[in-house]
Amino acid sequence: MSGYSIDHFVLTVADAEASLAFYAAALGIAGRSEGGRFWLELAGQKINLHEWGRELAPHAAAPAPGAGDFCLVADRPLEEVVVRLEQAGVAVELGPVARQGARGPMRSVYFRDPDGNLVEVCAYPAP
Numbered sequence: 001m002s003g004y005s006i007d008h009f010v011l012t013v014a015d016a017e018a019s020l021a022f023y024a025a026a027l028g029i030a031g032r033s034e035g036g037r038f039w040l041e042l043a044g045q046k047i048n049l050h051e052w053g054r055e056l057a058p059h060a061a062a063p064a065p066g067a068g069d070f071c072l073v074a075d076r077p078l079e080e081v082v083v084r085l086e087q088a089g090v091a092v093e094l095g096p097v098a099r100q101g102a103r104g105p106m107r108s109v110y111f112r113d114p115d116g117n118l119v120e121v122c123a124y125p126a127p
Helices: 016-027 078-087
Strands: 008-013 030-034 037-041 046-051 069-073 094-101 104-112 118-123
Touching: 008 016, 016 030, 016 037, 016 046, 016 078, 078 094, 078 104, 078 118
Parallel strands: 008 046, 069 118
Antiparallel strands: 030 037, 037 046, 094 104, 104 118
């Protein structure tokens, strides 16, 4: 263990409001905005959304929509996640497939958000 954990990370998006709506529909993730800032609320972490061309400084050297590739851990069976994605009209690109995660073996599904970011949602076996 390194003694570090993730507080937040930033996705550069073309339209923050559209991204908030997508993640709410696709995964049920609550989004918020305040004072020109946009974010998705997770369990003790968040994903900040910066609109391309209006990034908050300091920022990545070359921010661009669609450059993200990340994994979220589901708090429910992966089958429920797949059903919700289907109901939201989101195409699953791959999965469910077996993968090796930070905590060990898991199963994952992959899809893309409106900017083309690759989103992986995984579920670990119940203890």
